[in-house]
Amino acid sequence: xxxxxxxxxxxxxxxxxxxxxxxxxxxxxxxxxxxxxxxARWTPYFAIAGLLVAFGLLCLQWDQPxxxxxxxxxxxxxxxxxxxxxxxxSSAVTILMSVRYVDQAGSAIGEFMSILLSATVGGMFxxxxxxxxxxxxxxxxxxxxxYLMTGYMKRDPRSNEAALKYLLIGASSSAIFLYGLSLLYxxxxxxxxxxxxxxxxxxxxxxxxxxxxxxxxxxxxVSFKIAAVPFHQWTPDVYEGSPxxxxxxxxxxxxxxxxxxxxxxxxxxxxxxxxxxxxxxxALAILSMILGNVVAIAQTSMKRMLAYSSIAQAGFxxxxxxxxxxxxxxxxxxxxMIYLFMNxxxxxxxxxxxxxxxxxxxxxxxxxxxxxxxxxLALSICLxxxxxxxxxxxxxxxxxxxxxxxxxxxxxLVLLGLITSVVSIYYYIRVVKMMVVKEPQxxxxxxxNYPVISWQPFGMRPLxxxxxxxxxxxxxxxxxxxxxFTLVNHSVADVPMLQGHPLVARNAAEKxxxxxxxxxxxxxxxxxx
Amino acid sequence: xxxxxxxxxxxxxxxxxxxxxVTSRNAVRxxxxxxxxxxxxxxxxxxxxxYLDRQAINGQVFxxxxxxxxxxxxxxxxxxxxxxxxxxxxxxxxxxxxxxx
Amino acid sequence: xxxxxxxxxxxxIILAVxxxxxxxxxxxxxxxxxxxxxxxxVFISIAGIYLLQNADFVAAAQILVYVGAINVLILFAIMLVxxxxxxxxxxxxxxxxxxxxxxSIGLFxxxxxMLTRTHWSVDLSVASxxxxxxxxxxxxxxDYLLPFELASVLLLMALIGAVVLAxxxxxxxxxxxxxxxxxxxxxxxxxxxREPVA
Numbered sequence: 001x002x003x004x005x006x007x008x009x010x011x012x013x014x015x016x017x018x019x020x021x022x023x024x025x026x027x028x029x030x031x032x033x034x035x036x037x038x039x040a041r042w043t044p045y046f047a048i049a050g051l052l053v054a055f056g057l058l059c060l061q062w063d064q065p066x067x068x069x070x071x072x073x074x075x076x077x078x079x080x081x082x083x084x085x086x087x088x089x090s091s092a093v094t095i096l097m098s099v100r101y102v103d104q105a106g107s108a109i110g111e112f113m114s115i116l117l118s119a120t121v122g123g124m125f126x127x128x129x130x131x132x133x134x135x136x137x138x139x140x141x142x143x144x145x146x147y148l149m150t151g152y153m154k155r156d157p158r159s160n161e162a163a164l165k166y167l168l169i170g171a172s173s174s175a176i177f178l179y180g181l182s183l184l185y186x187x188x189x190x191x192x193x194x195x196x197x198x199x200x201x202x203x204x205x206x207x208x209x210x211x212x213x214x215x216x217x218x219x220x221x222v223s224f225k226i227a228a229v230p231f232h233q234w235t236p237d238v239y240e241g242s243p244x245x246x247x248x249x250x251x252x253x254x255x256x257x258x259x260x261x262x263x264x265x266x267x268x269x270x271x272x273x274x275x276x277x278x279x280x281x282x283a284l285a286i287l288s289m290i291l292g293n294v295v296a297i298a299q300t301s302m303k304r305m306l307a308y309s310s311i312a313q314a315g316f317x318x319x320x321x322x323x324x325x326x327x328x329x330x331x332x333x334x335x336x337m338i339y340l341f342m343n344x345x346x347x348x349x350x351x352x353x354x355x356x357x358x359x360x361x362x363x364x365x366x367x368x369x370x371x372x373x374x375x376x377l378a379l380s381i382c383l384x385x386x387x388x389x390x391x392x393x394x395x396x397x398x399x400x401x402x403x404x405x406x407x408x409x410x411x412x413l414v415l416l417g418l419i420t421s422v423v424s425i426y427y428y429i430r431v432v433k434m435m436v437v438k439e440p441q442x443x444x445x446x447x448x449n450y451p452v453i454s455w456q457p458f459g460m461r462p463l464x465x466x467x468x469x470x471x472x473x474x475x476x477x478x479x480x481x482x483x484x485f486t487l488v489n490h491s492v493a494d495v496p497m498l499q500g501h502p503l504v505a506r507n508a509a510e511k512x513x514x515x516x517x518x519x520x521x522x523x524x525x526x527x528x529x
Numbered sequence: 530x531x532x533x534x535x536x537x538x539x540x541x542x543x544x545x546x547x548x549x550x551v552t553s554r555n556a557v558r559x560x561x562x563x564x565x566x567x568x569x570x571x572x573x574x575x576x577x578x579x580y581l582d583r584q585a586i587n588g589q590v591f592x593x594x595x596x597x598x599x600x601x602x603x604x605x606x607x608x609x610x611x612x613x614x615x616x617x618x619x620x621x622x623x624x625x626x627x628x629x630x
Numbered sequence: 631x632x633x634x635x636x637x638x639x640x641x642x643i644i645l646a647v648x649x650x651x652x653x654x655x656x657x658x659x660x661x662x663x664x665x666x667x668x669x670x671x672v673f674i675s676i677a678g679i680y681l682l683q684n685a686d687f688v689a690a691a692q693i694l695v696y697v698g699a700i701n702v703l704i705l706f707a708i709m710l711v712x713x714x715x716x717x718x719x720x721x722x723x724x725x726x727x728x729x730x731x732x733x734s735i736g737l738f739x740x741x742x743x744m745l746t747r748t749h750w751s752v753d754l755s756v757a758s759x760x761x762x763x764x765x766x767x768x769x770x771x772x773d774y775l776l777p778f779e780l781a782s783v784l785l786l787m788a789l790i791g792a793v794v795l796a797x798x799x800x801x802x803x804x805x806x807x808x809x810x811x812x813x814x815x816x817x818x819x820x821x822x823x824r825e826p827v828a
Binding site for chain 3: 533535536537542545548552554555561562578579583599602604605610612614618620621
């Protein structure tokens with residue numbers, strides 16, 4: 001057994017960003033243990049710094065030649081770098097928002113952040129996982145951390161209930177997902193790497209029934225993570241019952257990880273069943289767009305409205321996936337980047353409002369403009385961007401998405417997307433109108449008693465920074481969308497699986513993995529031959 | 530003995546787990562049903578590893594990871610059940626209806 | 631472990647009957663304690679099936695983790711939440727039970743047809759490793775190194791999280807709330823609950 005050879009095959013450098021996050025997690029945990037509440041003054045900033053360092057390391061790894069690591073368990077290609085950056089950034093912004101929120105709830109931020117950071121690690125690894133065991137373990141790290149964060153306000157029955165529902169539905173969906181993976185393992189004759197599985201499945205002409213059942217089970221697990229209708233039932237309840245910063249992370253970071261998993265798993269392992277999974281995802285996209293947007297109109301709670309809006313947004317993103325062209329994937333990743341800023345911005349605003357007033361009813365926002373113009377402006381811009389009003393970032397995101405779908409000939413989907421976008425503009429504008437148009441005498445009780453605006457209390461500054469950052473990004477990302485779009489195009493361009501030529505891609509994948517065969521373990525040598 | 534015996538046994542266990550998942554009123558029993566589902570998956574894995582992948586036994590390694598994760602999931606699940614029991618004084622799934630659409 | 635074919639078959643049948651019977655008991659018994667003990671039975675019988683398939687290490691892990699840890703944990707949880715509870719009867723609950731049973735049986739039929747129709751590339755020519763634990767160890771430190779390390783993060787986080795959620799909190803008074811004069815209720819969402827939907 002050749003140790004030096006093995007070490008070089010591990011190519012461990014590519015997981016440096018994740019290692020940074022893990023080290024940050026440990027430092028936060030240990031300092032919380034040693035210094036207790038006193039450490040809460042600096043650990044949030046340390047955690048954010050750690051996440052930013054991880055983001056910097058990810059940028060440095062852009063376009064590196066050798067992306068496969070850990071004998072093929074992990075692939076650090078440019079696509080995974082984009083997704084890992086989205087997750088790391090969403091986690092950093094979430095920490096900015098949660099300092100005040102967790103402190104006001106009388107809870108320790110240290111433990112909260114260590115759970116959030118481990119969710120981040122899980123999501124980041126999931127974005128690059130190329131192998132069934134790795135996919136499963138990273139998916140579960142993300143999920144279990146999410147259950148824990150959901151139940152973090154443990155004195156509140158709503159939080160308890162949300163956590164219990166999320167755990168039970170999540171654990172059963174991951175068990176179903178796992179059953180699908182075990183069928184894949186059997187059908188491929190004992191392979192666990194995605195490329196090997198695709199190779200062993202051939203063109204899918206034999207064992208079609210088993211393949212389709214495996215596909216359906218796998219998609220059930222994935223759609224749970226991205227909250228696509230009809231696997232969305234948990235979303236509104238969990239969003240309403242969870243601490244709001246957690247909701248922000250779930251709707252952005254966790255969802256991005258789910259999409260990364262969907263792209264990699266389906267394009268890598270199921271090239272043989274491409275029509276079937278495109279069909280299933282088309283149905284999911286249509287249902288999500290319609291149901292998400294229509295039910296959102298009827299909501300009275302801001303968090304629930306954003307829950308349904310996030311279901312609908314997932315439907316839009318899925319359009320990019322089902323058209324299956326390079327432009328489709330690129331626009332999908334681009335939309336997720338834009339969505340990161342605007343959705344986190346909206347959540348930062350409603351956290352600020354909830355902390356000052358203790359409510360998230362939409363009717364309580366009436367007349368906010370007279371008391372807090374800055375918050376009104378920030379929330380309006382984020383909501384309008386989510387609705388897709390030009391010249392904000394969300395408009396360009398949708399534009400690219402629909403344009404890519406139109407080019408690929410998915411006219412029906414584009415039309416449906418446009419119609420449901422108009423519906424969504426209605427309920428976003430309703431909130432904006434509620435805040436801006438009302439006369440002073442029409443103000444809600446809550447707004448009449450609105451506290452004096454002060455950024456002094458502990459933890460308000462980070463929240464202010466969070467609102468500012470997301471606001472600026474949402475306004476500017478639209479105008480400066482060209483470099484971002486070039487970036488995602490580039491990231492999609494070097495993933496062979498997304499080019500629509502499964503055979504070429506498979507050969508390329510084989511070639512890329514061939515050095516691994518020389519590792520010298522009898523098991524591996526046998527495996528590859 | 531053919532491979533299908535083990536697979537069908539696993540499928541039966543899986544379906545019993547699904548039934549328990551849907552019909553149980555006690556939250557702890559729902560957790561037990563999830564454990565049944567995971568055990569069905571493990572049975573599949575071990576059977577495949579013994580019949581198709583005899584030398585590399587990837588399936589056995591996979592099932593060890595599943596067992597690990599199942600333990601973590603059970604601990605977290607029971608912690609959540611304990612905290613909800615403190616607040617609501619019940620573990621009846623039908624009573625958990627504060628959040629309704 | 632190579633038993634004669636007949637012995638293997640008989641032990642499989644016995645274990646399979648045990649697994650199915652105990653699993654049915656888990657979901658059907660009214661008393662949750664019975665279910666918990668029968669769950670232990672399911673786990674042990676499955677460990678026996680693993681032994682039949684040359685997976686001695688996994689069988690040991692199954693007994694140690696599932697029976698030794700998870701099952702005991704579940705029993706403890708049952709003891710902690712063991713208030714005598716008479717569930718309020720829900721009208722037409724049998725319809726839900728019946729449809730659930732129909733769906734499960736349908737799923738089982740579908741899965742069985744799929745499993746028996748599929749051509750599995752069974753390959754019994756290779757000898758299985760004499761000591762599976764050696765192969766497993768090699769796997770854990772070569773191609774499954776990354777998930778192995780990630781599992782440590784997962785377990786650490788589950789440990790912290792379970793403690794955070796399950797401990798009884800001595801709340802330090804937090805008086806820094808912005809809302810009104812009263813301190814915000816500890817460990818609750820700051821948003822007030824919605825009016826219950828009529």
